[in-house]
Amino acid sequence: MPKRPEKSSIIHACIIKQQLEIEDFEKEISALKKEIYSHNETPSQGDSSAAERTEVLQRYESEVGFLKEELEILQGIDPNSEISQVAPGAVVVTNQRTFFISVSIEQVEVNGQDIFGLSTKAPIFQSLRGKKVGDKFDFNGIHYEIQDVY
Missing domain, CATH: 1.10.287 (Helix Hairpins)
Known part of the structure; x- marks a missing residue:
């Protein structure tokens, strides 16, 4: 990784x-x-x-x-907050892409990695909410596995 x-x-x-x-x-x-x-x-x-x-x-x-x-x-997001499950302010690394739970931002590149800003109002957030490392879910026919949350 x-x-x-x-x-x-x-x-x-x-x-x-x-x-x-x-x-x-x-x-x-x-x-x-x-x-x-x-x-x-x-x-x-x-x-x-x-x-x-x-x-x-x-x-x-x-x-x-x-x-x-x-x-x-x-x-208003605290970059030093310790987050172990998907919630606002979390960075969520999956086998498909990396999400930043915050607001809807198409995509930013940070250190060569694509990060997708995801609003808590987005439908996929409902599938992500509360999940932890190792959890899996499907959304729109795509299988996701959570590899890291911070």
Whole structure:
């Protein structure tokens, strides 16, 4: 088994990824606001186009709020906590992939290993919750065996 990445490194990588995603959305929001509130709109631009942009702006602002809440969750995880069963804040190494029980983050690479951020709201978490090293479970037709939890 490869050397397990430190939880602090995993948290750090997830925080950076989350911050970058927030920054990307904030740039889009800024650009949309300039477009919507520009005083140089031409007569050919109809009200429906402005309404659509406003709707997109509201969705983006809502997404940024959600991402910021998830960032706070990440920042609140104690990298030194001792965890022996699957729970929020745990790193779970299986025969298929490594999960970090926190928030939904597609994937981060830490020390050459792919780590998948997994929200406690994700369906697979219900199959993982409370499991320990050596436990097995199936999810969506895939067999998992837990090799390490920390």
